[in-house]
Amino acid sequence: xxxxxxxxxxxxxxxxxxxxxxxxxxxxxxxxxxxxxxxxxxxxxxxxxxxxxxxxxxxxxxxxxxxxxxxxxxxxxxxxxxxxxxxxxxxxxxxxxxxxxxxxxxxxxxxxxxxxxxxxxxxxxxxxxxxxxxxxxxxxxxxxxxxxxxxxxxxxxxxxxxxxxxxxxxxxxxxxxxxxxxxxxxxxxxxxxxxxxxxxxxxxxxxxxxxxxxxxxxxxxxxxxxxxxxxxxxxxxxxxxxxxxxxxxxxxxxxxxxxxxxxxxxxxxxxxxxxxxxxxxxxxxxxxxxxxxxxxxxxxxxxxxxxxxxxxxxxxxxxxxxxxxxxxxxxxxxxxxxxxxxxxxxxxxxxxxxxxxxxxxxxxxxxxxxxxxxxxxxxxxxxxxxxxxxxxxxxxxxxxxxxxxxxxxxxxxxxxxxxxxxxxxxxxxxxxxxxxxxxxxxxxxxxxxxxxxxxxxxxxxxxxxxxxxxxxxxxxxxxxxxxxxxxxxxxxxxxxxxxxxxxxxxxxxx
Amino acid sequence: xxxxxxxxxxxxxxxxxxxxxxxxxxxxxxxxxxxxxxxxxxxxxxxxxxxxxxxxxxxxxxxxxxxxxxxxxxxxxxxxxxxxxxxxxxxxxxxxxxxxxxxxxxxxxxxxxxxxxxxxxxxxxxxxxxxxxxxxxxxxxxxxxxxxxxxxxxxxxxxxxxxxxxxxxxxxxxxxxxxxxxxxxxxxxxxx
Numbered sequence: 001x002x003x004x005x006x007x008x009x010x011x012x013x014x015x016x017x018x019x020x021x022x023x024x025x026x027x028x029x030x031x032x033x034x035x036x037x038x039x040x041x042x043x044x045x046x047x048x049x050x051x052x053x054x055x056x057x058x059x060x061x062x063x064x065x066x067x068x069x070x071x072x073x074x075x076x077x078x079x080x081x082x083x084x085x086x087x088x089x090x091x092x093x094x095x096x097x098x099x100x101x102x103x104x105x106x107x108x109x110x111x112x113x114x115x116x117x118x119x120x121x122x123x124x125x126x127x128x129x130x131x132x133x134x135x136x137x138x139x140x141x142x143x144x145x146x147x148x149x150x151x152x153x154x155x156x157x158x159x160x161x162x163x164x165x166x167x168x169x170x171x172x173x174x175x176x177x178x179x180x181x182x183x184x185x186x187x188x189x190x191x192x193x194x195x196x197x198x199x200x201x202x203x204x205x206x207x208x209x210x211x212x213x214x215x216x217x218x219x220x221x222x223x224x225x226x227x228x229x230x231x232x233x234x235x236x237x238x239x240x241x242x243x244x245x246x247x248x249x250x251x252x253x254x255x256x257x258x259x260x261x262x263x264x265x266x267x268x269x270x271x272x273x274x275x276x277x278x279x280x281x282x283x284x285x286x287x288x289x290x291x292x293x294x295x296x297x298x299x300x301x302x303x304x305x306x307x308x309x310x311x312x313x314x315x316x317x318x319x320x321x322x323x324x325x326x327x328x329x330x331x332x333x334x335x336x337x338x339x340x341x342x343x344x345x346x347x348x349x350x351x352x353x354x355x356x357x358x359x360x361x362x363x364x365x366x367x368x369x370x371x372x373x374x375x376x377x378x379x380x381x382x383x384x385x386x387x388x389x390x391x392x393x394x395x396x397x398x399x400x401x402x403x404x405x406x407x408x409x410x411x412x413x414x415x416x417x418x419x420x421x422x423x424x425x426x427x428x429x430x431x432x433x434x435x436x437x438x439x440x441x442x443x444x445x446x447x448x449x450x451x452x453x454x455x456x457x458x459x460x461x462x463x464x465x466x467x468x469x470x471x472x473x474x475x476x477x478x479x480x481x482x483x484x485x486x487x488x489x490x491x492x493x494x495x496x497x498x499x500x501x502x503x504x505x506x507x508x509x510x
Numbered sequence: 511x512x513x514x515x516x517x518x519x520x521x522x523x524x525x526x527x528x529x530x531x532x533x534x535x536x537x538x539x540x541x542x543x544x545x546x547x548x549x550x551x552x553x554x555x556x557x558x559x560x561x562x563x564x565x566x567x568x569x570x571x572x573x574x575x576x577x578x579x580x581x582x583x584x585x586x587x588x589x590x591x592x593x594x595x596x597x598x599x600x601x602x603x604x605x606x607x608x609x610x611x612x613x614x615x616x617x618x619x620x621x622x623x624x625x626x627x628x629x630x631x632x633x634x635x636x637x638x639x640x641x642x643x644x645x646x647x648x649x650x651x652x653x654x655x656x657x658x659x660x661x662x663x664x665x666x667x668x669x670x671x672x673x674x675x676x677x678x679x680x681x682x683x684x685x686x687x688x689x690x691x692x693x694x695x696x697x698x699x700x701x702x
Contacts, residue, residue, distance in 0.1 A: 020681065025659075026674045055685065060653035062634045067541040067654060072554045076536045078529055080558070081565045085525045251522050295523045 132487035135164040183224030185505025217259030228260040270313035301347040317369035366408035545650040637687035645680035
């Protein structure tokens, strides 16, 4: 007989312990082969092995019979996971946390360097030496913040009852692009090459930089305190400039790019996805939405022409039930427009187009889902939810700029080709009312934004000048149009919308 | 089902993916805990703790090192050990529970066989109850969770050879605890 439990393999029959070990796969392979050969020629040992193995099988069967039907009296509670889930450190992978940490460290270093620069230039911040910018002596419009490119950099100007005054100068930052003011008026954002600068509008406030890639984009939340951005490397994230915290929404592997679009209530963000250079060219371009409360992402539409047509979201419609999107396949051609039913995740091609300048629509969409669009060669007011088009008066053909009033009832338009001072119009599509607002001669109207419900900020460019002016216009006609700023330096593109941004701010934010 | 994409989504913060993992793994975690502890209330508590811990620490899970099941089993075994250490008074054991016969499906053809079946399963679990916790872990992981010895070593925090030794020792003790008659009956019942 074999030795007890030492698995020695004498020609005689293995003992129970050895067979048990064999059955439990505890015998080294070479010895197991020897036992196997023995078992093939020894029915007695084979039967013993079966008896031993059957006990193992019966234990397994007994366990399964007892445990497989067992259920907890009440289903286990996911709420304990859910209540902790939103705490970022617990739910983010090590790689993402490392990336966030590195990003944070880099941001801190960037802020420290920027703060050092600002400290050195502190005197200039408080007593800006501006060679070209001229301010009006008084101001009688709603409190507002203006950011303007000047020869020395970017000037931040407060407009209130004290009159226009420069509160900050951020030097040496020309040329700038995509100048914007956050909805709460607290931050100015602009791009310089691939750096996004965020400058607090109060004197001595902080300044932050984000380094973004080529296919990046960004937009402020509706209430203005945070920014959503794609970083050009595929990530979509939120950034709070106040505490400089980044929150990853979409990882790089999902290839988010371009400008994210906030829903009106700020609870969702629509974003585009596409293959990045070097990736699989057949990867489809799509439009997704991310729910900020849950982090859940869902695809809303996919490119009709894989590999050739990119889709990009433009605006949420009808309170968030629909999304307007465009194609970006040909930079110089008018884009195809799509209306996406968010609930049904269906995209419908619209029989209309609209011009795009950079990442922005030249003719924006109002809160009711109305926009100017070109349809069958005609400029129309296109009601997107109803899919109805209405002709506009002949004089308004191909406006160079358009802005909807806060309630969406009036459309302020800058119409090119008019005599100096004659390019500004107000149009109420519902009533079909059209009004021209006459401005003084000496400059051509270039762009327009609303300054509350009763005023307009109009950018004008004196003839043959490389500078621009900002004017305040009362639509009630009870105040004479006034020049607020002059000597604004146009950027290298020569486009006034890159050189100046103005936004009315709530008294609490100002 | 391939859980790798779901796990990846959960690691990226997608709470729906976490919910899916919770739903899909809650029963098997509970059953493993019940096999380890033999007590339904303790098993519920341990399964809840293990799943909650696993999902809230999902970023620590590395799919290149082990399967998600193995990782979750490791947490469950660890939680079961903690529970056993803290436990002062036993509640209803699995053996008693089986003896009472509640909630267990009827696999036997007639009342007599049914009774015998329960009786033998009760004896099996009474025998399991008499094993040391580590030997019981080896039996449950091998014969219920179908773990390899390597996985058993990872889960129990011991070497592969120690896992083998524990199982072998557990079988010997089970055989002794069950007695020849029960072993014969169990074997016959399984073969039939």
